[in-house]
Amino acid sequence: MNTCIDVFKNLNISIVQNQLAVSPCCLTAPQPTDQIQFYNNQYLNQFRMEWKTGKFPSACESCQHAEESNGTSRRTGSNQWYQDHGYYNDTVELIRLDYWTGDLCNLACAICGPHNSSSWKQELNLPVTLKKVVVNTTWKSLDLSALQFVHFNGGEPLLSKEHVDFLQNIPNKNQVHLNYNTNGTILPSTELLALWKKFKLVQLDFSIDDVGEQFEFQRYPAEWNDVSFKLQWFIDNCPGNCMFAVNTTVSVLNYNNLDKLINWVKQNFYRSKFTDPIEHRYQSATGILSVNNINKQPGKIIEYLDSLDQRRGTKWKHLFPELASILTNP
Numbered sequence: 001m002n003t004c005i006d007v008f009k010n011l012n013i014s015i016v017q018n019q020l021a022v023s024p025c026c027l028t029a030p031q032p033t034d035q036i037q038f039y040n041n042q043y044l045n046q047f048r049m050e051w052k053t054g055k056f057p058s059a060c061e062s063c064q065h066a067e068e069s070n071g072t073s074r075r076t077g078s079n080q081w082y083q084d085h086g087y088y089n090d091t092v093e094l095i096r097l098d099y100w101t102g103d104l105c106n107l108a109c110a111i112c113g114p115h116n117s118s119s120w121k122q123e124l125n126l127p128v129t130l131k132k133v134v135v136n137t138t139w140k141s142l143d144l145s146a147l148q149f150v151h152f153n154g155g156e157p158l159l160s161k162e163h164v165d166f167l168q169n170i171p172n173k174n175q176v177h178l179n180y181n182t183n184g185t186i187l188p189s190t191e192l193l194a195l196w197k198k199f200k201l202v203q204l205d206f207s208i209d210d211v212g213e214q215f216e217f218q219r220y221p222a223e224w225n226d227v228s229f230k231l232q233w234f235i236d237n238c239p240g241n242c243m244f245a246v247n248t249t250v251s252v253l254n255y256n257n258l259d260k261l262i263n264w265v266k267q268n269f270y271r272s273k274f275t276d277p278i279e280h281r282y283q284s285a286t287g288i289l290s291v292n293n294i295n296k297q298p299g300k301i302i303e304y305l306d307s308l309d310q311r312r313g314t315k316w317k318h319l320f321p322e323l324a325s326i327l328t329n330p
Contacts, residue, residue: 004063022041105119168195
């Protein structure tokens with residue numbers, strides 16, 4: 001069956017200019033809506049009709065391009081999950097949810113921007129109307145009884161008090177796998193830890209791109225000693241159904257110097273207290289700090305990093321001398 005099961009089983013709820021929007025996954029363009037519907041949404045049904053012909057919809061070009069390049073796409077990864085869990089069919093049923101908690105975030109990471117971070121908005125002095133943190137309450141209108149998997153994105157999901165309310169109201173918690181992308185600076189509350197125990201599995205993917213001062217530049221204004229301490233705290237205090245991973249975004253700032261981080265992870269963050277292995281994953285940065293831009297737009301990279309230094313009092317050329325040499329001598 002040449003199709004994408006996500007369009008039949010997954011719902012991505014996001015915010016577009018302070019308005020709710022839906023799409024089949026996080027890679028397809030979200031459609032603004034006044035009321036969240038999964039089964040009878042016209043936009044989602046259009047995807048389902050197109051995929052039933054066995055052809056890629058135009059909105060799914062990112063997966064199509066990845067697969068044509070012999071890469072792994074969201075579609076192939078999701079389809080494998082559905083096969084593994086017995087849901088590889090085109091029956092419309094809400095099995096998975098991409099849950100965006102809003103743009104509330106305590107960091108203004110170099111690879112990020114104001115779209116997903118309230119700290120970025122504050123730094124850039126954006127208008128108050130654009131600083132508004134939108135929380136996700138749309139789950140109240142959804143039937144969650146068949147839910148198996150929830151992926152939390154932000155902002156920083158662990159800052160979201162509303163998402164705790166969501167967890168409390170999920171039926172059949174023992175069948176649900178939770179997955180968080182978190183920056184490692186925020187510890188869960190006692191209430192949240194108690195809730196996690198009720199779920200089938202809780203997976204925490206920590207966004208760690210480097211160590212020391214280089215980490216602090218990339219994940220500004222996080223402090224490396226604080227984050228490394230808290231990573232150990234998660235190992236020591238999370239319940240037995242929690243698993244961990246390190247998710248590293250490879251950008252111009254770390255692509256040629258990942259050994260430090262790899263060695264640190266191998267020595268300090270490689271197993272949970274229950275001896276479960278901690279996976280180390282990688283993804284490529286998009287935007288101006290993409291490695292592809294080293295040869296294409298070296299001047300734009302320098303301009304962007306200089307602007308960060310000017311606002312933050314950092315010194316990127318001192319922290320990344322090899323990169324500075326490469327960019328200034330293309």
